[in-house]
Amino acid sequence: MRDDLALISRWIPRGARVLDLGCGDGDLLAHLQNDRDVNGYGLEIDQDNIAACFAKGVNVIEQDLDKGLGNFQSDRFDYVVMTQALQAVLRPDSVLDEMLRVGREAIITFPNFGHWRVRSYLGFKGRMPVSSALPYEWYDTPNIHLCTVKDFEAHCRERDIRIIERQVVNRHHRSGTLTRAWPNLFGEIAIYRVTL
Amino acid sequence: MPETIPQDSVGLVQPQTLHVDQPLELECGRVLPSYDLVYETYGTLNANASNAVLICHALSGHHHAAGYHSDDETRPGWWDSCIGPGKPIDTNRFFVVCPNNLGGCHGSSGPGSQNPETGQLWGPDFPMMTVKDWVKSQAQLADALGIHRWAAVVGGSLGGMQALQWSIDFPDRLANAVVIAAAPKLSAQNIAFNEVARQSILTDPHFHGGRYYLHDTYPRQGLILARMVGHITYLSDDAMRMKFGRDLRSGRFHFGFDVEFQVESYLRHQGETFSRNFDANTYLLMTKALDYFDPARECDGTLEKALSGTRCNFLVTSFNSDWRFSPERSREIVNALVQVGRNVSYAEIDTPKGHDAFLLPIPEYRKLFGAYMGRVAEAVSDA
Secondary structure (H helix, E strand, C coil), X not given: CCHHXXXXXXXXCCXXXXXXXXXXXXXXXXXXXHHHCCEEEEEECCHHHHHHHHHHCCCEEECCHHHCCCCCCCCCEEEEEEECCHHHCCCHHHHHHHHHXXXXXXXXXXXXXXXXXXXXHHHHHCCCCCCCCCCCCCCXXXXXXXXXXXXXXXXXXXXXXXXXXXXXXXXXXXXXXXXXXXXXXXXXXXXXXXXC | CCCCCCCCCCCECCCEEEEECCCEECCCCCEEXXXXXXXXXXXXCCCXXXXXXXXXXXXXXXXXXXXXCCCCCCCCCCCCCCEECCCCEECCCCEEEEXXXXXXXXXXXXXXXXXXXXXXXXXXXCCCCCHHHHHHHHHHHHHHCCCCXXXXXXXXXXXXXXXXXXXHHCHHHECEEEEEXXXXXXXXXXXXXXXXXXXXXXXXXXXXXXXXXXXXXXXXXXXXXXHHHHHHHHCCHHHHHHHXXXXXCCCCCCCCCCCCEXXXXXXXXXXXXXXXXXXXXXXXXXXXXXXXXXXXXXXXXXHHHHHCCCCCEEXXXXXXXXXXXXXXXXXXXHHHHHHCCCCEEEEEECCCCHHHHHHCCCHHHHHHHHHHHXXXXXXXXXX
């Protein structure tokens, strides 16, 4: 399993009700289902991924995140998870609001655009950053709303969203002295657990 | 049959008949004292009878879902695209059962069969059937075949409604319900189309109040019209445009009412073929069964409540160009199931083919359906 998913799964208690937005091939939900008895659903639009979820016995619903979560009732879930997709939706702010409406807590991961390598790519090369966390060219990237750790936290303050837990890690999903001291400069992937 | 039977066909198949002497109490209040169910099976039932899949047919369907009846048959069963060795409903792994529903006209007891109490043909006196009644009779068939619990109950359109009803009425007797291109109930528009179809039959001078058998005739024109209007709802606007456009049969206008446009020719052909092979009373009955279907009705109109006693896993599938039972209708089922915490998956297939798509070999559809059924088969062998 992807390292960030392993990190996230530690935050989710046994028997929780989980909604995974952009659940991919269902790895996280399959793990949570088998190991933690979680009642979970994934939302996904890629049909290869949907077939992979079927094969794993993971509940997956074909649904476009950009069309909202209006079909789910408020507080239906304990956790609403979205990994590496916040930057790819049309309105990250509305998605975040919706996550906190249908779930008690939201768990979000995104690539940190404030990382020093990203900054220097743009600053020194004068080109749009391409890295292992952001492997696309400017013209074909699905990442249309990139943000930094500082941006995200400022947004949370503005909307009165409480950050319960934060892990900012490097590309190997490890945190060290540098990522802890200067997360916005040395963190490549930000992982948050938030609530209202 | 084609020159050689394709590798992925179930091959030559033979219908069987189950005679049930136990009376069937129907939703309409009447009782069917005894009845016949004609059905086909494909594949082999395993030792603990856990690999059985029930196929429920749609409005004009029947028990012949796959394979060929004889060497003369040019086309295989109606769902041959999805049932067979290596197909989504893999007969190497599953024992597949497909009955003809009561009220049908392909061998099971229906308006065209004999009323055992009078010795006469039932005709319009055959009791009105509902989806619930069908499910009850299918459970009798399951008992007779020694199947306590289906690995899956599968159906498209009206068949999908039966799969949903199974999950409600016999929650412990199925592990999975596969509900394809269906709806939790018909809309006013759906009922309206059915009513046009019924009126065209009822007002045909050859209908004789449903006793056309006695007059050695049948409401051919009514059936043709009914099928024509039905067929329009099975195809999408795009599908019709691609298939026919405004093409003319002879390349020019004739300024008359004979067939000029290809689409007219196609509809008339569909209607005529259908009218030769289908019974008018059955058509009336089947469309009413569709109209009556509404499991939420006895639960204050809340689908969540109706589904709260279900236990099986669900796969719900729709087709984006289907306007008869649009994806929104399937999502109503999905949302209600999520709300009551059932295991449910949903996929929406991108195709211009409309409602009829559920019968067609569309690669994405087969892949997704196959992936789900593969998991169902694995769970069976684990059991």
